[in-house]
Amino acid sequence: MTDHDDSKLEQRLREALRPLDPPEQFAERVASAAERARASAGSIPRRGPNAPWILFPWMSRRAGLSAAATVALVMALAGGGTLWHQHAQQIRAREAREQILQALRISSQTLNSALRMTAHPSRSG
Amino acid sequence: MRHLRTRSAVRLLAALALIAAPIASHAQAGRIELPSFDSLASKATSSVNISLDPSLLMLATQFMGNDPDAAAVKDVVSGIEGIYVRSFQFATDNAYPRSDVDRVRKQIDISGWKKVISIHKSPEDEDVDVCMLRQNNRVEGVVIIATNPRKFTIVNIVGSVDLAKLSKLQGKFGVPDLPLDQKANGS
Numbered sequence: 001m002t003d004h005d006d007s008k009l010e011q012r013l014r015e016a017l018r019p020l021d022p023p024e025q026f027a028e029r030v031a032s033a034a035e036r037a038r039a040s041a042g043s044i045p046r047r048g049p050n051a052p053w054i055l056f057p058w059m060s061r062r063a064g065l066s067a068a069a070t071v072a073l074v075m076a077l078a079g080g081g082t083l084w085h086q087h088a089q090q091i092r093a094r095e096a097r098e099q100i101l102q103a104l105r106i107s108s109q110t111l112n113s114a115l116r117m118t119a120h121p122s123r124s125g
Numbered sequence: 126m127r128h129l130r131t132r133s134a135v136r137l138l139a140a141l142a143l144i145a146a147p148i149a150s151h152a153q154a155g156r157i158e159l160p161s162f163d164s165l166a167s168k169a170t171s172s173v174n175i176s177l178d179p180s181l182l183m184l185a186t187q188f189m190g191n192d193p194d195a196a197a198v199k200d201v202v203s204g205i206e207g208i209y210v211r212s213f214q215f216a217t218d219n220a221y222p223r224s225d226v227d228r229v230r231k232q233i234d235i236s237g238w239k240k241v242i243s244i245h246k247s248p249e250d251e252d253v254d255v256c257m258l259r260q261n262n263r264v265e266g267v268v269i270i271a272t273n274p275r276k277f278t279i280v281n282i283v284g285s286v287d288l289a290k291l292s293k294l295q296g297k298f299g300v301p302d303l304p305l306d307q308k309a310n311g312s
Contacts, residue, residue: 005232010307020215022232056154056288069284089184090188091225092181092184093184093185093187093188094188095189096177096181096182096185096188097185097189099175099177099181099185100177100181100182100185100186100198100202101198101209102173102206102210103175103208103210103280104177104202104291104294105196105294105295106202106210106212106278106280107210107234107269107280107291107293107294108292108293108294108295110253110269110271110278110280111255111288111292112292112295113268113271114242114244114253114271115268115292116240116243116252117244117246117253118242
């Protein structure tokens, strides 16, 4: 390669690599893009590395824990309520059973007294 | 449009009331009005005040068990819609106003009720009435009223009851099975 060729190449390289001024409002566009990225990063929920948010990927960790606690509380209250209702029902049934037996006892005794009086009117007094 | 809806609702309610009224009156056919006799409870040496409606009867029979005694009770209770008992015992003679019991007795003097047993013993001043209400060859109610100077017992069984089966219940569930010729105690 001759010196002339070298100088030509050098010139073309210089032309290709010459510094260019940025387009108009380039800085403003970069700044606003950065601002948008920062804002959207704030709204994206942070997820823990082990959080099982497969079913509810839209839910934040804190909201998920609150929901789980609420569901557990509601289930515990419902279960407790059912047990209490069953217990109260059993007590009522036991009381009713005693009352029914007493009522039948008195009815039977009174009826039999009447039957005895009709069977042996002279001896029943 | 709204006016029409209101009219329809009123008609529906009226129809339901017309359907429900005979059912309700039928259910109450064998029932008499029993006072609670609360004022006598403090004077009495022992008192029993039992009111068992159909729902309580059903609940009780569900917890009755499966032994023969329980089966006998279930058999008697199967046709019953209610049991109402008032029984008061006193330490002295004439401690309660007979007029209170007579007021109940008057309710079964009206049409429909038939006295199956009616006994009055003068020297002991003892009265026993067993009355039955029958409608369409079906027992709708039984009333047993037994009084003596120290005790009165009123039993109102609503619904169909077999008196023979009821009588046989004595001796079960700790009820003493008194021999037939034993002196009646007025209870």
